[in-house]
Amino acid sequence: MFEQYLTPEIFTPEILKIIAAVFAGFFGFKFLVKTDTKIEKRRRGAAELAGRYREMGLVTIANLLLDYSMGDYTGMAGKVYGFYGYAKENGLNAEFEAVYEKMLAAKLQDPEERAKLKERVS
Numbered sequence: 517m518f519e520q521y522l523t524p525e526i527f528t529p530e531i532l533k534i535i536a537a538v539f540a541g542f543f544g545f546k547f548l549v550k551t552d553t554k555i556e557k558r559r560r561g562a563a564e565l566a567g568r569y570r571e572m573g574l575v576t577i578a579n580l581l582l583d584y585s586m587g588d589y590t591g592m593a594g595k596v597y598g599f600y601g602y603a604k605e606n607g608l609n610a611e612f613e614a615v616y617e618k619m620l621a622a623k624l625q626d627p628e629e630r631a632k633l634k635e636r637v638s
Contacts, residue, residue: 559585573615576602 566581583592623629
């Protein structure tokens with residue numbers, strides 16, 4: 517039925533190049549979309565983690581993750597350097613102390629958690 521159309525003249529090098537280009541373009545586009553989806557998922561996860569860290573009081577780390585999630589690598593590098601200077605001067609005690617105080621205050625508000633803490637201390 518299609519034998520009349522599948523003659524050797526139809527498969528010229530130009531036609532084969534066009535067919536190969538279409539296939540390469542299709543699979544290349546598919547690969548790029550899949551890769552972009554992975555990157556978006558990773559960045560969305562970093563933004564969610566930054567929100568959790570901010571709630572806990574780890575503001576410096578949250579800001580680093582937000583810069584990463586937005587793709588601001590220059591800003592992130594500057595904040596990493598600033599965080600290094602901060603940690604070198606003050607140690608991480610100040611930030612962790614703030615997180616500890618915030619978590620302790622939250623636990624002391626709940627009567628069950630307060631009882632657990634009292635039991636641990638005694």
